[in-house]
Amino acid sequence: MTTTTTTTEADRALKAAHRATWALGDYPSVAIDLIAELGPVLVATAGVRAGETVLDVAAGAGNVAVPAALTGARVTASDLTPELFVAGRAFADRHGATVEFEEGDAEDLPYADGSFDRVLSCVGVMFAPHHRRAADELVRVCRPGGTVGVLNWAVDGFVGEMFRAMKPYVPAPPPGVQPAALWGDVEYVRSLLGDRVTDVGVTRASVLIDRFATPQAWLDHWKTVYGPTVAAYRGIADDPDRVAALDRALLAVAGRFDRGTGSTVLEWEYVVVTACVRE
Template identity: 40%
Template sequence: MPADQDIREVNRTMWSYGEYRHVADLLRPGAVELVDRLDPEPGTPHLDVATGNGNVALLSAQRGAHVQGLDLTDEFFPDARERAAAAGVEIEFHLGDAEDLPFPDDSFSLVTSTYGVQFAGNHAAAAGELARVCRPGGRIGMCNWTSRSWTAHFQEILSAYFPFPTGHQGQPMLWGREDYLRDLFGARFTLATERRWLWYPFPEAEALVAFFESCFGPCIAARNAISPPGRWADLRAELVEMTESFVTTDARGTGVPVEYLLVIAEKESHR
């Protein structure tokens, strides 16, 4: 099996662990923000990449868009389909890879990914595929974690114990930089970006780490694979200490603000 296929298989397995729908609940405000900004019209052909259990797909479909969702694992699809049925909308879900999208050129007026495509192993390939299936005059909308975010620090600690393969696989937070995205998507796209924050309402660092430890696939995979098992206590202690530096109290209560970059990239209307 080629090395890049090995990486995909590892990712597919890793993201299938746990109860991702609970994590998706924390991420939903970012999906709401993105769909509000994009404001898809009824009938808009829309592809949501790394759709998970359908946060963005569902919101867009409720506005009348014709939505298709794609993910590397189909473990999330039963929940996504149940949510769509409950909302009275139809969404097509596909098992597939962001680096090799199974759609013709110029298929969609709207292409989105929230906290997902940035974890593709080959950044240029993934960006190229998003750009390829986006029609001239269409838009790509993304929410990407930044290098300053709690998520970036969380991933950094995990990767110190479990080094990622070579290449960009270990650098997903590059997608949280506007200059990097401009180079990645090129002159065909006009970018608008804004730094935003999610709010994780956990009053203590221990509670937030325990939450991710119980339902976040990469965290569960790390705990299952760590050797000797006692090293997990060291890793976990680092996560708690790091998280304590992010805990803050404001009008919302006590919790952790998590920074991301909201991105809207419009494709030129002519070739």
């Protein structure tokens, strides 16, 4: 099922913009500290075992790759933004994990068909601009009988609502670019994988973010660490009214999802989908 991707100048510019966005702020602090539990959840749900070959797609700083490696698997972490690998290698070293970090585009992975036993992505591949291409690549590089597993933010959960709140304040995407939040819809993911997979499993759960005293404290932090939010605010920095409006919109989302009584506890729902590639 080898695929050929034709890269245009527009596509190269789009990927360069994506790479720059995720290099902003401090995404490793989000992946490794704030949502650290998600990597082990995906590794366990996908059934990673010692001796297997695992590819972590759109791996960021390796919050799936490192726990996968700690099972004894042989792990490659691939990401479009290699600036994140400095933190990823340090993260792996702290845990005594061996991970190969390699630059790669989720829509055009530099691996042969059927190269890996498990192909995983944790809130990563969902941000690739062309969903069909990315899904095709996940399946292509997984061996027949192997497992594809993705953990995505729920379409109607906190992060999905956050991106909807940001939408009026960022430039419209180029034609053909699809919203990341769609990956949080199980039926949509099923449609992307299609009849190339079987034994589809679905798990829904939430990660609780409880380290911020107030929604404002969360927003102040988020505006400095999360690349897409950093980029959104940079784009409207010369318009104080729009900055204030975006502040209000994001605080409203945080308020709706705050489950705390004395301090802020934000519930961020996610969906895990695993599937076996047909033999």
